[in-house]
Amino acid sequence: MEGGNSLFLDGVAVANDLRENHPEDFALLAETSIPYYCEHDTYDMRSRQRVIELDANGAVSGVTISQHMADVFDLPQRFLDRYYPAFCRFGRMLQAEKYVMRFRLNAGECIVFDNHRVVHGREAYAATSGERYVRGCYTDRGELCSTYRALTTEGRFK
Secondary structure: OOEOOEEEEEHHHHHHHHHHHOHHHHHHHHHOEEEEEEEOOOOEEEEEEEOEEEOOOOOEEEEOOOOOOEOOOOOOHHHHHHHHHHHHHHHHHHOOOOOOEEEOOOOOOOOOOOOOOEEEEEOOEOHHHOOOOOOOOOOOHHHHHHHHHHHHOOOOOO
């Protein structure tokens, strides 16, 4: 197949660079919840989340950057006049070559990553250059942490 390389980057590293170089933009993205929405035949997901997630100590713990699931930003226009440029700057930074890793996943290969830290995508590909089959699987961070604790705590869950 022509094209179609997988793209991965560390969204937390980009957020930390935004904090260092554009602290006002960082604050807007870390303090403002925006609506996300995705509806399909069997599900209706709606949430409000911050683009940049911080832990209890103020460290960047993840990013939520899903423009295809972002709903209409229902914020006052005067606020949006400041928010949109910050959001766009972060989006441009996420595309900067210094952050992006490109590689081809071949048939039978699998990749596992933290969807709150790693931003991912795919380069364009020629649909006529071969068949493409992708299977995705998602799990919740809480489930993974629970499994880790259960597996690493001797006898506690037996």
